[in-house]
Amino acid sequence: MAGLSKIAPVYRHGFILASSMALSYWWTLRWLKARSKKLLTKDVNSAIGARLMKKDKVAVDKKFLRNILILLKILVPKLISGETFYLVLIACALIARTYADVWMIQNSTAVESAIIGRSSKLFKASLSRFVYAMPMISLVNNALKYGLDELKLRFRCRLTKYLYDQYLKGFTYYQLNNLDSRITNVDQLLTQDVEKFSTCIADLYTNISKPFLDIIIFSKKLTSSIGPTGPSYMVLYLLFSGFILTRLRRPVGMMTVTEQQFEGEFRYVNSRLITNCEEIAFYKGNRREQINIRDSFDRLIKHLRSFIIFRMSMGFIDNIVAKYISTCVGYYVVSRPFLSLADNKYANASQSELLEDYYTSGRMLVKMAEAVGRLVLAGREMTKLAGFTTRVTDLMTVLRDINQGKYVRTMISNASTNNNNINQNSSQPKLGLGKIQLQDRIIKFENVPLITPNGDVLIESLNFTVKSGQNVIVCGPNGCGKSSLFRTVGELWPIHGGTLTKPSAGQLFYIPQKPYMTIGTLRDQIIYPDSSDDMRRRGLTDKDLLELLERVQLTYILQREGGFDATQDWMDVLSGGEKQRIAMARVFYSKPQFAILDECTSAVSVDVEANMYEYCKTVGITLFTVSHRKSLWKHHEYCLYMDGRGKYEFKHIDENTLEFGS
């Protein structure tokens, strides 16, 4: 303290200020680290917690620049495009706006000089110039706003379309949600994160280019009036403060990523409640669900609170460095020629000349100081953008990997990462991709292992052939791999060895126990996934659909719901059995070579079920059936039995065959 008192007051105050800033930053960072560790340790058993344990660095660095370049190619795919037009429009509006600012400074100074000089002629002339310029300035401001809004919308459109093209290619949407565990809450990424990224990058374009332009234009103007030293000091200060603040703001990127993850988790628990509300209501599970939702919400709020505190502490430093010190530097620079008595320029100047010169240069310098401050603050937006960029590019990487058949699975239990899905273990078959051969009217497994996405081997090597006309009933205890077999046949799960011969995807139809009903008319439910245009192209009409409804004894539904064009929430409006019968009508509409019926007639009466099986036979649809009903065995020629311990049997059904089920 005694040492401090010997230092000149201005340095002493500077020293105290710098120390308090460093202390506040250090304390906040320590507190944040401890808090985030606590939050994650508490949550380590949840999927999101496990994933958050593995944190990649998120910062404005080389990786960020590389990613942003990749994304820019998607946002602005061609030089001559709508996006380029709006980028140019914004740039022109920004230049016009800066010149408008310069003009306003000069005109305001003229108005004030006229008032101080008591010249009504000059006052009227300057004021009328201002009135004439008003519409132009307003037009520039609004052109800038319009250009920016349109650019954000266009960026969002480009990125959303690009990501959905990847996401809905083949079975990527299924595989991302079921086979790969790198991304949770993909809906959050595809909706909110893309929107935030687009807004952030468009805002940054103006937040960087406007102050940058201001600095160039004001430096040029000031250099001609007060010489190059003043503007150079300002630019030097910009470089120095920009460097310091960018380093201090590093945690913002990771915190943005975490915030989006927690937001996604909160959204997910809410949508689970909506999807399963009936089951939860029957269980009276509202209290339990409330605990889940509260947990997730608390985690989000705790994180948001930490973020607010970090922002506050950073804002304290930001304000001082980017606003106040830069204004001080501005005042210092503008005052130098005025305060220096040796300066010839102002030695013999009158009071009003000094005043006019000070107003013009001073205001420009203050504007330049503000621009320097804004540019320094834009660094904060940049770190935030780094967070959104990481989220979007992570999704793009996972989509690309999945499209190339690469999956990464993180085991929640031991938080280990399992590449390409398989636990390497001596008793398991060797890794290597199996082959798929397309051939009509046959399904043939040759040495194909049945492996779950977690890498558990259900059956080491499957070998059997099913030709058209040979219906197969698939049976075995729960969890033995019946549905897994169909996921493999349907190419939802990759084949890890051997050869699978099968018809093309369109010739295989899968019906699950709980059939999916789409958004649309009653007609859309029967012809799903076809559209009405596809139906017309097939040469079918509503009369044919009516026949299909007769086959499944569901014609009454037409009257009840108001015809084929009726639109309802079909998931709710139809009963379980009605949904299953609609699903059977879908099979008859599609007439595939093979249909997989996964307990899909469990809610249909036995006589209706028997009719459906007979009809399939007459139109040549071969069936794979999973069912616990003994009554169905008579419609099948073969039985595939899996014992749940890795063994299976494929055999012809005759009078000696032991029938499973009830």
Ligand SMILES: Nc1ncnc2c1ncn2[C@@H]1O[C@H](COP(=O)(O)OP(=O)(O)OP(=O)(O)O)[C@@H](O)[C@H]1O
């Ligand atoms: N997406 C998945 N990720 C990891 N393991 C899975 C996945 N889907 C299924 N499994 C595992 O594969 C095994 C077989 O499941 P599958 O659904 O094929 O059984 P199933 O024979 O159809 O059973 P059920 O008769 O109860 O419907 C189970 O042990 C299950 O845990």
